[in-house]
Amino acid sequence: EVQLAESGGGLVQPGGSLRLSCAASGFTFTTYWMSWVRQAPGQGLEWVANVNEDGGERYYVDSVRGRFTISRDNAKNALYLQMNSLRAEDTAVFYCVRGFDGKYAFDLWGQGTMVTVSS
């Protein structure tokens, strides 16, 4: 079955760190751009970061650049998001998503993992 499964969410204090993981299965992971998209409670969707097929090209939304790092391990069919210096406004459901048309869209979404930044 084609799917994405996120893990690693939880409660963290402001200024803390968290690493999200996404396990991909059922498709050839190495041929797709991958991204993270988040959704704050009651709010809309916000793209966070993406990475190309070999990990050599990455883009970030301004609000997380310098704090978050997206990476992938093609041998493990895994995507990661290292989040440092977390802020209350980072509280959201984080979705792992597969790229479509390269980096231009997302055709497969995980179920999401909740990250709560609070003291």
Added chain:
Amino acid sequence: QSVLTQPPSASGTPGQTVTISCSGSSSNIGSNYIYWYQQIPGTAPKFLIYRNNQRPLGVPDRFSASKSGTSASLAISGLRSEDEADYYCAAWDDSLSGYVFGTGTRVIVL
């Protein structure tokens, strides 16, 4: 802050047609494809429209979309109760070097 603007809500009765607008700029909609996503509350978003007006396999032809200049629209014809959801437009923004989503439109089936 979203750079693609959508109306907060739209509504219709079963069988009617509802249209959702999406307004952007030359750096996003004006120079790149527009995509649409459907999100039923409490679930992950679903890929609905790609490359301005194409439907992925499995998406009913009741859903159609178009683009003109720096604006786009999504139409849902023959509205059904299961169409009640949030709809987001999205596009790559060349100026931001990032992906931008619209503000989202809640479709309500009366």
